[in-house]
Amino acid sequence: MDSEVTAGPARRVTIKDVAARAGVSKGAVSLAFNDRPGVSQATRARIFEAARELGWAPHLSARSLSNARVDAVGLAIARPARMLGLEPWFMEFVSGIESVLVERSCSLLLRLVRDVREEIEVQEAWWQGRQVGGSILVDLHDGDPRVPELQRLGVPAVAAGHPSLAGGFTCVWTDDGTAVTEAVRYLAALGHRRIARVSGPATLGHSVIRTAAFEAAVRELGLADGRTVATDFSGEEGARATRALLASADRPTAVIYDNDIMAVAGLSVTAEMGLSVPADVSLLAWDDSQLCQLTHPTLSAMSHDVFGFGAEVARRLFDVLGQAAPSAHQAPTPALTPRGSTAPPRRP
Numbered sequence: 001m002d003s004e005v006t007a008g009p010a011r012r013v014t015i016k017d018v019a020a021r022a023g024v025s026k027g028a029v030s031l032a033f034n035d036r037p038g039v040s041q042a043t044r045a046r047i048f049e050a051a052r053e054l055g056w057a058p059h060l061s062a063r064s065l066s067n068a069r070v071d072a073v074g075l076a077i078a079r080p081a082r083m084l085g086l087e088p089w090f091m092e093f094v095s096g097i098e099s100v101l102v103e104r105s106c107s108l109l110l111r112l113v114r115d116v117r118e119e120i121e122v123q124e125a126w127w128q129g130r131q132v133g134g135s136i137l138v139d140l141h142d143g144d145p146r147v148p149e150l151q152r153l154g155v156p157a158v159a160a161g162h163p164s165l166a167g168g169f170t171c172v173w174t175d176d177g178t179a180v181t182e183a184v185r186y187l188a189a190l191g192h193r194r195i196a197r198v199s200g201p202a203t204l205g206h207s208v209i210r211t212a213a214f215e216a217a218v219r220e221l222g223l224a225d226g227r228t229v230a231t232d233f234s235g236e237e238g239a240r241a242t243r244a245l246l247a248s249a250d251r252p253t254a255v256i257y258d259n260d261i262m263a264v265a266g267l268s269v270t271a272e273m274g275l276s277v278p279a280d281v282s283l284l285a286w287d288d289s290q291l292c293q294l295t296h297p298t299l300s301a302m303s304h305d306v307f308g309f310g311a312e313v314a315r316r317l318f319d320v321l322g323q324a325a326p327s328a329h330q331a332p333t334p335a336l337t338p339r340g341s342t343a344p345p346r347r348p
Helices: 014-024 028-035 043-052 060-066 086-104 116-128 147-151 176-189 205-221 233-247 258-272 306-321
Strands: 004-006 013-014 070-075 107-112 136-137 155-158 170-173 195-199 227-228 254-257 282-287 300-303 328-330 335-338
Touching: 013 014, 014 028, 014 043, 028 043, 043 116, 070 086, 070 116, 070 254, 086 107, 086 258, 086 306, 107 116, 116 136, 116 147, 136 147, 136 306, 155 306, 170 306, 176 205, 176 254, 176 282, 176 300, 176 335, 195 205, 195 233, 205 227, 227 233, 233 254, 233 258, 254 258, 258 282
Parallel strands: 070 107, 070 136, 136 155, 155 170, 170 328, 195 227, 195 254, 254 282, 282 300
Antiparallel strands: 004 013, 300 335
């Protein structure tokens, strides 16, 4: 197991360096990282600490020679626990991942983190401690710091996001730009000239892609107004954004929401303000969970097979673990499902 990874542009750290730092033999480092008997717990901890300080981890190929079985896959999510339990997208996504993992007797190690910095620390601890065989990255940002850090550590990973955000990792993605354009064109065809959008955090990579597509479609169609209000995906923030939009002097006649929770909250706000859906304002959600079909009126949505998306991400991770070359895999584009919440705008 005399493998090595690049620690930085200046030099390459090897297993010999780790052994020297920990005061042990190279064989002891190999035993520790392959979870084999022959080293004490104290020595094992010292070896892992030395490896962490030096930024060293064995390549997947070296690990696979001694331990081809993957017992766990890591997924860290920057969401409050309360909100995650209410968000249908992640529940469907995780269910899709689990449907593949169970076929391979593999577990999902799920961790909620505060931010990207904490996730990097968690990913490093998982990898150095041999708790996971690979990881899934979600909610990618432009220039996401997780990408170079996991590459430095040698963590096998798959990104759930656009290739432009994945930094060379294998990725699974949907064409959100095309989906947003379809939504705007549909509402414009109904006669809407003032369309607003309630998005997730503005720094998220898919928010940036959707916003750019939304603004381009508004310009292309010559619409009178096309505003985007950024939120945190929560129902509370979705409701707040909806109130502000509907209370404005140039109230939009249609609103697109970046998830279903915010759309349901927006539907409640319209009733609170004495407005009728879709007569006074049309609402269109993203992701199309069961929530969209339980409201009155039912919510039009950009339907997306989130369960299938999660399953595809998991399958591609096992490809990576089998040392397949990095690649990008496009999942089906979210498609419009019209329901009772969209209609032509009320005539003056």
